[in-house]
Amino acid sequence: MSEARLVLRSMSEVVAAVPHFLGVHPQESLVVVPEVTGDTPVARVNLPRDAAQSAAVAEGLARAYAGTGVGVVLLAYTEHSGLARQVCETVRERLEPAVAVIGAVAVDGVDWVRLDGPHRGQVSQSERDLMTAEFLLRGRPTPFASPEQLRQAYASSHPIPQEHMDIGADRAATAARGGPAGHAEREWITATLDRAAAGHTVLPDPDAARLISDVQHVPLRDHAWASMERDTASRHAELWRDLLTRSPDDPTSPASPDSPKSPVPAVAPVASLTAFAHWLDGDAVKARVALDRIPPGTSYQMARLVNLALEVGMNPRAWTPRDDFAGSQPDESLREESQRRPSVGQGQAIREPPKPPDGCGRDGPPR
Template sequence: MSSSSIVLSSPEELLAAVPHLVGHYPQESLVVITIHDTAAAPQLGVTVRMDLHTPDVLLWHAREHLAGVLDRKGVDELVLVVISADSEDGVTPPHADVVRGMTHVLEEAGFPTRHALWTREIRAGAVWRSYTHPDFAGTLPDPQASVAAAEFAVEGAVTYGSRDELAALVAPPADVDRTARAAQIDAVVDWGADLGDQEGLRQDCRTVLGAIRRTQDDAALVDDELVQLAAALADVRVRDFALMASCGAAAIAAQQLWLTLIRFVPDPEVPDIACLVAFTAQLHGEGGLASVALERAIAIEPDHTLTNLLRRAIGAGIPPEALTSIAEEAAAEVFDILGEPLGIGED
């Protein structure tokens, strides 16, 4: 799920914006886009992408989850977009039963559908058609040259070629001795326990800040530094501090650091690092990356508290400023113990 305040004026522009709104070029997907301020200049709001499952699964999702999310967003209208190569003749929009069912369920919940559109794929020259008006059709412009592409580029967001590309960013490399790495991290954690709680916490928080600042300076961390960082983040208080340290101007560098670390650590450390990846990704509109990071965390530890908190918050379309408030609350205990902000927000 992602959100945007982009103003678009035609179905072609809207379809070309879809990859940038969801963070990747989707395939076999149903995308729901909210429209706001239709009386003035219509703006795009929340975007939700779902796999094209069987109709009953999608309709259950619409009733049990999607309608509640949209109800909190002041939605005026919706646009449904199906991206699917299932059309038998390449002309007739497939999955019409899904579109009819979704339109009915969402209209019952008070959300009228302005357009229901289909295309085989999001690329320049691809044909698109309407489900409700057979003569309403056209071809897509280049998504990479679209208004949305320019807007998201300014914000520093990245649009990936596929969801598999996103998943690869948080997947473990195959050629690493993860058992040995786990032993190294455990050894550093054990050594840190001898420092005492307050001094150990202070040192671990400074390790986090130092790693983020080195990343901001384009300095790659060596393995020993990544081990130290992973060991520091084994303390959930330090992880919560890292959420706050990742806000503001540090968010992009912090995300780069957490993406490096999630591929470095063994599985037991992944859920906490995945939450940091998801948090920083969501801060600047990369909902697709946030989603795959949280999926990896859930696969390892289904009951991980922060993972499930972030899934609910992101699924509800919580804005970045509210995420920052969550980070501030999470870091409050650390500041209470240390009695200082440790330079967060300083240049």
């Protein structure tokens, strides 16, 4: 993910910073850290297990970092030093000379060893504390200990009482038809999102139910979508993540615009908005976890488009918010921008956990 520029003075500090960049302590992963953080993202990919996978990953990373003008450090998180060396060598061969590899490192817990030199070391508690303090000052939470712990933070934990959802659904259905009720609801959405993003507010059940119900309808969802900007994306992401853990799992939403006869689970638009906010913040790791909350077999266009942006490595800086997308469909603008980007190999790049080969969630059909 992208961060304001951070000066890292040693390899131990680089290793200590990685969990904060990703939001989770990586396991069996290849992580790419640019020598100048800020404009260029940190990437993570599942550690390849054979030559073909390594070549695909190398191709995706080469495309992602082409033209950035910065060198990178490769960090292989595994206890298997031979695998770490093979993967880093394959990636280095593909990246150079266009992208300079200024370091290749195998990391096992707090221990690290250079694969391109004699140096080795161990991340000290003081270095971990320093990075924790640095990222807290930047408004970043403490990283999750494992991918499983990260997934649990997006799981359903305290669904909103059904009586609140029923009231919200009735109001949203009226507002979605437009007119004065629709205008008033859009103003409420704007005020609620601005207030929550500014103050890290957790919405009370009635307001949470109202917002969840609103975004089941595409016009109201698009209004919420259009409100997101990069400088407040992390706060929007946390708001929508909280709503995702409180959304009912039952298919109580209107029929899918992609498949009109099929009702959409209420989590689909909420998960899609959560994922988009994370992507806009440069956090592809959490964006994929949010998308995985969508039940298998669900057809939902926004989820597919956010997934496409992740697949092709679309730069969040390319996103330009519009006032309800100036009358155009937001999915069209996202699709057009993502199609300008190369897609070869990016299915393997900048992600956690791995994307299912053909599906939505763990094993379903395409979103």
